[in-house]
Amino acid sequence: xxxxxxxxxxxxxxxxxxxxxxxxxxxxxxxxxxxxxxxxxxxxxxxxxxxxxxxxxxxxxxxxxxxxxxxxxxxxxxxxxxxxxxxxxxxxxxxxxxxxxxxxxxxxxxxxxxxxxxxxxxxxxxxxxxxxxxxxxxxxxxxxxxxxxxxxxxxxxxxxxxxxxxxxxxxxxxxxxxxxxxxxxxxxxxxxxxxxxxxxxxxxxxxxxxxxxxxxxxxxxxxxxxxxxxxxxxxxxxxxxxxxxxxxxxxxxxxxxxxxxxxxxxxxxxxxxxxxxxxxxxxxxxxxxxxxxxxxxxxxxxxxxxxxxxxxxxxxxxxxxxxxxxxxxxxxxxxxxxxxxxxxxxxxxxxxxxxxxxxxxxxxxxxxxxxxxxxxxxxxxxxxxxx
Numbered sequence: 001x002x003x004x005x006x007x008x009x010x011x012x013x014x015x016x017x018x019x020x021x022x023x024x025x026x027x028x029x030x031x032x033x034x035x036x037x038x039x040x041x042x043x044x045x046x047x048x049x050x051x052x053x054x055x056x057x058x059x060x061x062x063x064x065x066x067x068x069x070x071x072x073x074x075x076x077x078x079x080x081x082x083x084x085x086x087x088x089x090x091x092x093x094x095x096x097x098x099x100x101x102x103x104x105x106x107x108x109x110x111x112x113x114x115x116x117x118x119x120x121x122x123x124x125x126x127x128x129x130x131x132x133x134x135x136x137x138x139x140x141x142x143x144x145x146x147x148x149x150x151x152x153x154x155x156x157x158x159x160x161x162x163x164x165x166x167x168x169x170x171x172x173x174x175x176x177x178x179x180x181x182x183x184x185x186x187x188x189x190x191x192x193x194x195x196x197x198x199x200x201x202x203x204x205x206x207x208x209x210x211x212x213x214x215x216x217x218x219x220x221x222x223x224x225x226x227x228x229x230x231x232x233x234x235x236x237x238x239x240x241x242x243x244x245x246x247x248x249x250x251x252x253x254x255x256x257x258x259x260x261x262x263x264x265x266x267x268x269x270x271x272x273x274x275x276x277x278x279x280x281x282x283x284x285x286x287x288x289x290x291x292x293x294x295x296x297x298x299x300x301x302x303x304x305x306x307x308x309x310x311x312x313x314x315x316x317x318x319x320x321x322x323x324x325x326x327x328x329x330x331x332x333x334x335x336x337x338x339x340x341x342x343x344x345x346x347x348x349x350x351x352x353x354x355x356x357x358x359x360x361x362x363x364x365x366x367x368x369x370x371x372x373x374x375x376x377x378x379x380x381x382x383x384x385x386x387x
Contacts, residue, residue, distance in 0.1 A: 001387065002027045002055030006064030008035040012087055013060060015135040019370040033064040042071045054079030056381065061086055062099065069100045081385055082107040083377060085130060089290055090116055095216045108384060115195065115292045128380055133373045134300035134364055138270050141306040145278035150245040150347055152280040153235055154267060154298065158228055159253035165221055173211040180206050184226045192230060192312060195292050196223045227289020232257060234286050237336055249276060277307035282343055285311035300368050303360035308353045310342055321363060329359040
């Protein structure tokens with residue numbers, strides 16, 4: 001079988017390419033292509049692939065396919081099957097960048113957040129939940145990494161994305177819904193597992209007809225903005241309580257919200273982040289609001305690195321890890337106050353912390369690498385298309 005992987009230097013491209021190249025009995029062709037190719041680049045790629053067609057074409061977040069859909073149409077017209085793996089909200093580019101997103105019988109879409117599956121199926125897509133994983137060539141226990149800090153959080157502030165999402169036009173429209181924004185914050189801050197998208201759809205009278213934004217644009221922006229404030233405020237309170245014992249590995253914008261001395265901008269995902277996980281006693285995970293039931297790759301990366309992770313409660317935690325008992329593999333919190341309690345507890349109980357980290361690492365290496373994910377994806381293809 002020929003597999004064409006369209007690599008646009010986006011998140012997950014290296015990991016998927018590495019896992020695909022380990023497959024036996026398949027010809028893997030890596031196509032380096034811009035994230036948003038023009039017509040000439042599409043034509044050039046198709047010409048280079050012509051001797052190898054048909055095959056299985058693999059995309060991530062539609063990166064490498066043009067907005068008009070000409071590349072996908074040409075590939076399917078040549079007998080190719082399409083796999084596309086969304087690592088964020090599937091219709092984001094449709095809402096904000098006018099991408100043409102169309103289902104098809106020769107296309108399967110994967111999403112890393114399970115709550116997106118019903119919406120995709122409702123719009124005619126053949127959709128499956130596929131969680132992220134880890135590439136152990138980047139996250140492992142190689143080399144020494146003595147403890148350097150008590151607590152750390154890894155993640156960008158999202159300030160640049162905020163400027164894009166809440167532009168001048170949308171900001172003016174959102175001002176018409178300030179009471180609703182206050183309500184959403186209260187709901188989510190009291191229960192960060194609450195699905196605000198569902199709440200808004202169930203309470204249309206609170207927003208319908210009150211702005212000039214279309215429904216998808218308004219709902220996404222309201223939910224995302226609430227999550228942005230929650231995550232920002234959570235980290236501010238962690239930094240305020242623990243001070244110099246805490247490090248925030250992220251972008252410089254965090255310095256606007258917490259003591260600048262607590263912010264480090266030198267964490268690089270593919271080089272030193274693994275050692276930062278291992279050299280931190282407690283690695284803190286605060287999921288973005290779009291991750292309603294699942295988890296980011298941080299859960300797998302930290303565990304594969306031998307680090308201890310304290311993460312917010314999500315449904316998938318219990319489905320993929322043991323969350324209680326003497327053999328627990330992950331520790332989760334329900335609130336900021338419980339997060340404080342668990343940080344204090346595990347800082348004082350190093351042996352218990354080490355055992356949990358070791359159990360998590362064994363689980364991830366045995367079940368959750370990208371080698372496992374590619375095997376699972378190919379199983380789906382075999383069931384759907386009998387290839």
